[in-house]
Amino acid sequence: MFKYELGTIIETKKPHVCGGYNWEIIRMGADIKLQCQKCNRVIMLSRSDLEKRIKKIL
Numbered sequence: 911m912f913k914y915e916l917g918t919i920i921e922t923k924k925p926h927v928c929g930g931y932n933w934e935i936i937r938m939g940a941d942i943k944l945q946c947q948k949c950n951r952v953i954m955l956s957r958s959d960l961e962k963r964i965k966k967i968l
């Protein structure tokens with residue numbers, strides 16, 4: 911299990927379409943919103959999907 915909160919920067923196993931690996935957590939709830947640190951696009955993931963994708967917490 912990873913510990914994360916608003917503002918945490920995470921690294922994913924697979925890159926975004928823009929090639930970026932780092933994301934900032936910008937909203938937490940049932941779903942979690944992540945903003946790509948390279949292209950600034952926002953995606954929404956369920957907690958379980960996020961857990962699967964996280965490589966590490968930065």
Ligand SMILES: [Zn+2]
Pocket residue numbers: 926927928929930946947948949950951
């Ligand atoms: Zn991106």
